[in-house]
Amino acid sequence: MIDDRRINIRSGAPWEPIVGYSRAVRVGSFVAVSGSAPIGPDGELVGEGDPYLQTQRCIEVIAAALEEAGCGLEHVIRTRMFVTDIEQWPDIARAHEEAFGDIAPATSMVEVARLIEPDVLIEIEADAIVTGE
Secondary structure, eight states: OOOOOEEEEOOOOTHHHHHTOOSEEEETTEEEEEEEOOBOTTSOBSSTTOHHHHHHHHHHHHHHHHHHTTOOGGGEEEEEEEESOGGGHHHHHHHHHHHHTTTOOEEEEEEOSOOSSTTOOEEEEEEEEOOOO
């Protein structure tokens, strides 16, 4: 029997109570991870001006949320990358490939006018399906 309880996973990000969202939500085998910015545990931006480091940090945030949801990056089936400068795509792609190359989820990379903080260059969402439980 599939457990279809809703589990909200909070990260403590300052925007969660203001906006009214969770870092991730798991229902049954499906996990949705909200847009994850390159913010460190201390609440400070990681990798100022560096799209590669910022992408790595976004993926670390996603991995932590997935772990709390009872799964990992290997369960990711889709990512969505929102970037403020599409010209930086090679560095962003390199970090994404390092984390997801063997997994090869469906993905999108879209340029946006800006993100929640001016120095944030990328934000990533992820969807996962937990199999084999």
